Amino acid sequence: MPDTLLQVEHLKKIYESSTGSVEAIGDISFSMRSGELVCIVGPSGCGKTTLLKCIAGLLNPTAGSVELDGRKVTAPPASMALVFQEYGRSLYPWLTVHGNVELPLKHKRLARAERERLIVDALEAVGLDHAAKSYPWQLSGGMQQRVAIARAVAYQPEVLIMDEPFAAVDAQTRADLEDLVRGLHRDRGMSILFVTHDIDESVYLGERVIVLSKSPTWVQEDLAIDLAPERDQITTRALPRFTELRTHVYEQIQRAKRGEAIRAAA
């Protein structure tokens, strides 16, 4: 596997607290190639956010390892950018849209003109070049999430990690944002790890869908999505193959929720 970007091996996470310990992740292993768009889907509370935080170096796993480009992740790697579920709390309200996108670039030692170019380019990519001087709280939820995406894009990461980014926006905005993510993947060749609890979204977006079991979590299925790379909200979702795939994932999730799935021997 020469072009393996991300390798998660036997990851386990137990939260220790005064009220007892919670085993959030049982044993998760998967890998992701450079340039892939992988969706992770699983029921609420199954440990998706925990998994991402371990991958991003924000949490130390209890056991197992995460490797990015062959190097073990122990602290947040410079070649990774995150888009959080709680976009409202992830943008800084005292900075303008421009300031928020600029902040992670400050310590990158870029020339001023180059930095400015990256910011303008990222804001254009998400269609927010007109709102650079606004503050995040002056924007709608969908626009705020686009600012968070622009911030991640301007950072020029090797891999973009998104945690249920569209869970709190309306359906139309959500469709727009999904196409935006597809566009970033297609036009910029960006590797994206996308977490969602929405089955349709995972099938529509992903080249691969990883289905997680319920907590304590393991990988229940790793499914290749054999839809054409050019996707469209109306025609793709109307394809019989799309329906087949989503039904399949849906059944897997239902089994996961009932805890029926028997873990395949490793």
Next chain:
Amino acid sequence: MTLYTGTVVTVRPKSRVWRSIGENALYALGLPFLLLVVWGVWSTISPQKFFPGPIEIIQAFVDTWIGPQFFVDVVPSLARLGLGIVLSIAIGITAGTVIGSIRWLRELLEPTLEFFRAIPPPVLIPVVVLLLGITDATKVIVIVSGAIWPILLNTIEGVRATDAVMTETARSFGITRWQRLRYLVLPAASPQIMAGVRQGLSVALILMVISEMFSSSSGLGYRITYFQRNYLIAEMWSGILLLGLIGVLLATIFGIVERRVLSWYHGIKEVERA
């Protein structure tokens, strides 16, 4: 088929801001002016020894404070007040940031700090005078010993409550500890810090006067006490008037700084109310 049709909420245009400032000034000055008229009429109808009329006090004000006396009494007072405020803010915010970001230190110190905050600062004056004698330093220390607490404790609380998601965001983008302080922790705590500074300012003004009443040969507090002991009633009132004006001046300066520093915070409040 993307539709980027989000709306941007705009802030109020400049001209309306100015008009609203004008209206506010009218409201602010209306009642004092009315009171002044009532007081003037009343004191002419029934003159009282200890409550002279406004004309008399304003006359005393001009005679007493405008001229060399301004440099003898007012300037030293203001200098000590200014130094006390600057030191309180600098030490309060620095120490508060350190204590607020280190958990064990915070848990160790907080009960003790609450105790010191509860001591009324004027009772420290005899102690400080014993240690340092009657010097400018004594008075500045008294001011700091009272004004620092709201700033310190509010900073600790504000720094401690930094949002976890915001911190994780900064960490995930590799923003260093120092940068985090500058771009995340302090701005996030600024509403609470400013509330502490506001309280600190009024405490500082009170302590400036009290420290000069106890032990001094110059300063506003000393001069007002002197007028009172010598039955210079109109002069005494004019000193109180001057103190009030200094208080208003402090509040105005604070208001201007606060509007600049916390414009984002007031903006959020405005959007939430809308």
